[in-house]
Amino acid sequence: MTDKRLEDNIVQFCGVTGATTRDARKFLEKYKRLDMAIDAYYNDPTALSSTPSRQTTSAPSTSKLTTLFNRYKDPDADEITVDGTIKLCEDLGVNPEDVVLLAVAYELKSPRVGEWKKQGWIEGWKGIGCDSIPAMKAALPLLRDKLARDPTYFRKVYNHTFDFARSEGQRSLGIETAQAFWGLLLPHGLQGGALSHTTDSGNDEDVSMEQEDGWKPEFVQWWFDFLTEKGGKGVSKDTWAMFLDFVRTINSTFSNYDMEAAWPSTIDDFVEYAKARLASGA
Structure with missing residues (x-):
């Protein structure tokens, strides 16, 4: 960790925990990552303290x-x-x-x-x-x-976003609204690893897929192009939820997609669209 990054992390550590700069430095030097250091501090604030008798940080007021x-x-x-x-x-x-x-x-x-x-x-x-x-x-x-790196946390935020983004009294998301929120979430999760490729849609643990590529960043725009061409009134909660599993499990050629599985018809249609687009080189 560079000196500049360490100093920045110390400021953030102290801002979140209320710890002293000295203790912040000790936790960061031991755990290297800011999130892990903060978790360790909350689990035992006095673990690395040179003055174990000091009072622990008071709870938020x-x-x-x-x-x-x-x-x-x-x-x-x-x-x-x-x-x-x-x-x-x-x-x-x-x-x-x-x-x-x-x-x-x-x-x-x-x-x-x-x-x-x-x-x-x-x-x-x-x-x-x-x-x-x-x-x-x-x-x-x-x-x-x-949010970027933790698949389980990403899923929780992603699922909440559907209801958060939905207009009061509406059961679905408008196409443009859904695209706007997908446009925020999907690139963030892809870049950080929360949407890393897995063979098990029910498992949020990262799985090594060295022999197979998964969803590519450009497919996000393909999905938007498809939805725009297809039209329709909106995106259902079922489609929103299952699309996350689809992104995490599909390979880069869409060849592992099971048409007999219980995917929403919109995703079935997108796979056909994507395969045709791959074949045409577009």
């Missing part, structure tokens, strides 16, 4: 989180709405379209875009370990990294 919630809350409602969300994003220094906010939405149990309930806000940030804007800012890179 409900009163502080309530004060923050009220700062962003709609004055005419009991929740944070779109205007408050925009202000929150400004204070956190994050683009409202950053994929990390989908992880935050999952953690805080946000029911839909631009809407945050008080209970979910308090319990969610407590679970992350934050009760201040600096700590929240420091936690975002950790959530972004976890």
